[in-house]
Amino acid sequence: MKYKIALVGNPNSGKTTLFNCLTGSNLYVGNWPGVTVEKKEGDLRGTSSDMTLVDLPGIYSLAPYSMDEIVSRNFLLDERPDLIINIIDASNIERNLYLSTQLMELNCPMIGALNMMDVVKKTGVEIDVREMEKIFGYPFIEISAQKETGIDELIKLVEKTVDIKRLKEFPQIFPPEIMALFNEFDGLIQNKYPELLPDYPRLFRVIKLIEKDEEVLLKIAKNVELLADIDMVRKKIEVLSKHDVDSAIADYRYRFITDGISMATKKTKDQSIPFQERLDRVLMNRYAALPIFFFFMFVIYYVSITLVGEITIGGIEWFINDVLMVTVAAGLGSLGAADWIIALINDGIITGVGAVLTFVPQLVVLFIFISILEDSGYMARVAFIMDRIFRHFGLSGKSFIPMVVGLGCSVPGVMATRTLENERERKLTAVLTPFISCGAKMPIYVLMASVFFVEYQTLLVFSLYLVSLTVVFASGFVLSKTWFKGADSGYLLEIPPLRLPKLKNTATQVWQRTKEFIVRAGTIIFAASVVLWFLQSFTPGLQMAQTPDESILAVFGKIIAPIFIPLGFGNWVASVALLTGIAAKEMIISTMSVLLSGQEGSFTDAVSLIFTPVSAYSFVIFVLLASPCMAAIATMKKELGNWRDFLFALAYQIGLAYTIALIVYQVGSRIFS
Numbered sequence: 214m215k216y217k218i219a220l221v222g223n224p225n226s227g228k229t230t231l232f233n234c235l236t237g238s239n240l241y242v243g244n245w246p247g248v249t250v251e252k253k254e255g256d257l258r259g260t261s262s263d264m265t266l267v268d269l270p271g272i273y274s275l276a277p278y279s280m281d282e283i284v285s286r287n288f289l290l291d292e293r294p295d296l297i298i299n300i301i302d303a304s305n306i307e308r309n310l311y312l313s314t315q316l317m318e319l320n321c322p323m324i325g326a327l328n329m330m331d332v333v334k335k336t337g338v339e340i341d342v343r344e345m346e347k348i349f350g351y352p353f354i355e356i357s358a359q360k361e362t363g364i365d366e367l368i369k370l371v372e373k374t375v376d377i378k379r380l381k382e383f384p385q386i387f388p389p390e391i392m393a394l395f396n397e398f399d400g401l402i403q404n405k406y407p408e409l410l411p412d413y414p415r416l417f418r419v420i421k422l423i424e425k426d427e428e429v430l431l432k433i434a435k436n437v438e439l440l441a442d443i444d445m446v447r448k449k450i451e452v453l454s455k456h457d458v459d460s461a462i463a464d465y466r467y468r469f470i471t472d473g474i475s476m477a478t479k480k481t482k483d484q485s486i487p488f489q490e491r492l493d494r495v496l497m498n499r500y501a502a503l504p505i506f507f508f509f510m511f512v513i514y515y516v517s518i519t520l521v522g523e524i525t526i527g528g529i530e531w532f533i534n535d536v537l538m539v540t541v542a543a544g545l546g547s548l549g550a551a552d553w554i555i556a557l558i559n560d561g562i563i564t565g566v567g568a569v570l571t572f573v574p575q576l577v578v579l580f581i582f583i584s585i586l587e588d589s590g591y592m593a594r595v596a597f598i599m600d601r602i603f604r605h606f607g608l609s610g611k612s613f614i615p616m617v618v619g620l621g622c623s624v625p626g627v628m629a630t631r632t633l634e635n636e637r638e639r640k641l642t643a644v645l646t647p648f649i650s651c652g653a654k655m656p657i658y659v660l661m662a663s664v665f666f667v668e669y670q671t672l673l674v675f676s677l678y679l680v681s682l683t684v685v686f687a688s689g690f691v692l693s694k695t696w697f698k699g700a701d702s703g704y705l706l707e708i709p710p711l712r713l714p715k716l717k718n719t720a721t722q723v724w725q726r727t728k729e730f731i732v733r734a735g736t737i738i739f740a741a742s743v744v745l746w747f748l749q750s751f752t753p754g755l756q757m758a759q760t761p762d763e764s765i766l767a768v769f770g771k772i773i774a775p776i777f778i779p780l781g782f783g784n785w786v787a788s789v790a791l792l793t794g795i796a797a798k799e800m801i802i803s804t805m806s807v808l809l810s811g812q813e814g815s816f817t818d819a820v821s822l823i824f825t826p827v828s829a830y831s832f833v834i835f836v837l838l839a840s841p842c843m844a845a846i847a848t849m850k851k852e853l854g855n856w857r858d859f860l861f862a863l864a865y866q867i868g869l870a871y872t873i874a875l876i877v878y879q880v881g882s883r884i885f886s
Contacts, residue, residue, distance in 0.1 A: 214262070215264075217294045218257065219294040219297045220267065220269060221299050221312070222299060223273055223305075226271070228271055231326065231356070231364075232255065232268040235266055235364065236256060237255075253268040257371065269289075273312060274311065274315060275289075275315045276426065277428045294321065295376075296324065297321050297324070298326055299323055299326065302328055302329055303330050304336075304710050306474060307474065310470045313325065314466045317349070317351070318416045318417040320416070325349065325352070326354055326356050327354065328358050329357060329359075330356065330357055331360060332712070337481050339480075340478050341478070350384045387469075398419055398423070399415055402419070420462065423450070424458065497594055497598060502594075503598065514674045515671040522575055522659060530816075537567075541558055542559055553750075557746055566742060567806075573727065576652050584722040588714035588715065588718050589714050594708060595613065600613075606686045608642065611638075615628075616642075616649045622652060623647045626647075626649065626845075627848045628848055637698070640854075644688075644697075644865065645688055645689060647845060647849070648688070648838055649685070650678065651798070651845075652726065656802050664821050664829070666826065680834065688865075696861060741804075742803055742807055745803075750764065766789055766808070767785050771785045780828070780871070780874045781878035782831065786804075789808065790805045790808070826885070827878055827881040827882050828878060828882075831877045834873055835871065835873075838869055838870035839867055839870035840870075
């Protein structure tokens with residue numbers, strides 16, 4: 214028999230880490246039917262039975278307020294898993310158990326995995342898992358997903374529990390008088406509406422009807438008599454509880470949770486203010502938080518761009534130009550290869566791909582820093598801090614999270630906007646996220662900085678970071694008042710405890726991001742470099758071009774180059790590079806490297822001949838703000854959901870990039886003439 218097990222929990226509860234522990238590398242990634250929320254499944258390791266573990270999106274409740282919650286709820290109701298593993302952040306147990314009380318109403322076998330117990334014990338608190346089982350009606354187990362402790366015991370408990378068909382006994386979450394009303398209403402449903410929501414567990418159905426759950430209301434909207442019966446029950450609850458229905462039900466849940474925790478926990482030592490809390494008081498201080506964040510980012514860019522660049526770029530360029538290309542030319546020459554083949558491999562492939570790979574060490578260091586900030590829990594704190602600022606510009610702190618993801622790549626950054634509950638904010642964030650510079654653009658900044666701003670490389674890159682934030686704020690303010698008008702939304706952001714990043718997690722994230730960059734260099738850029746070499750080596754009459762100016766590419770580039778003259782880079786090389794950058798931003802460097810390979814001197818010498826410092830800065834501003842690569846553009850279309858918003862987004866991004874680059878060049882060239 215094949216068992217299906219659902220892994221359910223709050224965001225930042227360690228769910229993904231636990232999923233990886235339980236499945237190892239047996240992972241299947243896809244999308245949930247009809248939506249773009251990622252679906253992950255894996256085979257549960259170390260069991261004698263055939264068990265599939267489904268990692269549901271992180272949720273706070275079973276209310277249908279976000280796509281993640283709808284996906285999780287539909288799976289639990291429609292697929293009816295054989296077992297639920299409810300992962301609970303034990304360091305924030307009250308908030309996490311709120312979801313648990315809703316899962317209990319599904320009457321499905323369940324295990325409570327108390328994660329981060331190592332953190333809890335350090336604070337002098339112990340949780341009695343046997344007492345928890347008595348109170349909540351299902352087994353609990355202590356684990357630490359990050360340290361991989363308690364995992365084997367959890368797997369054994371899964372095998373023991375999976376054949377149980379329901380909870381041992383449903384605990385008394387609600388007072389007797391409220392339960393009496395629930396039972397009375399349940400009887401009324403069975404008598405008057407026997408076909409109503411037959412797939413819903415009875416108590417879950419009763420509560421969702423009384424709460425006037427949005428998904429349920431869609432199914433009963435035309436049943437006037439049923440709506441009247443619901444209103445009658447709601448009035449009775451309000452009289453008994455002296456609160457509105459939603460507040461009353463939430464209050465009953467939290468009372469049950471609080472009473473249960475007080476019985477199941479005990480303090481083993483005096484609780485002084487822990488170091489984490491003292492550190493949080495500094496990192497989240499309303500006056501110090503932002504300066505600290507900008508200081509961190511400045512240091513990150515200084516180390517990854519300036520220090521690492523000084524050490525690695527010269528050596529890599531020497532190896533490519535003076536060792537690899539010379540060796541390849543000599544080897545192919547000894548084999549009798551034609552000159553054009555040697556030129557294709559050296560001036561096309563090696564020059565194009567090598568120009569991009571030169572910057573890999575700097576990107577690796579940048580990815581390491583970003584991964585450490587994410588894994589430590591610091592970025593969640595920055596999102597909370599940013600909420601104070603973002604609120605003034607039509608966004609919330611939760612919008613900052615997709616932008617942080619976008620530092621690595623705009624594609625997952627735009628995809629991450631789907632976790633935002635408010636549609637207006639979700640679309641607005643999808644349009645603004647590409648303004649945050651992705652890793653693929655970094656080599657372009659580094660190139661221009663190393664050629665024109667040798668003594669100010671870190672400042673140049675950091676200034677672009679500030680420009681992108683300024684554009685996000687200004688655009689958010691304008692677009693939230695015009696194209697994406699609507700009410701602001703409240704949001705709940707779980708702030709995970711500060712923790713030391715795990716080496717394995719950091720290494721995995723850095724490898725995934727770096728591998729993606731290298732794979733693009735070995736596929737898209739490899740193929741494009743070959744095409745570019747042919748286009749710049751042959752004339753429109755398919756004769757070998759004596760100079761690049763006679764080539765097919767030059768003819769086409771000269772047609773579009775006048776568009777960029779007001780921006781300071783109206784030469785055909787820069788124009789063609791921007792055009793190829795639509796396929797992948799890494800192609801901009803690769804294209805210029807291939808097109809300038811015939812020039813005397815090094816690649817950087819050739820770049821200095823077609824730009825000035827001001828036009829170079831204008832160029833990187835345009836690259837920073839213009840529409841992202843084709844993959845990110847396609848993702849943006851998918852997330853925006855309609856052609857109207859998508860075409861507006863493209864026009865806005867390109868128009869804004871052109872306008873700001875124009876201002877930079879026209880003003881800068883007059884100041885620094």
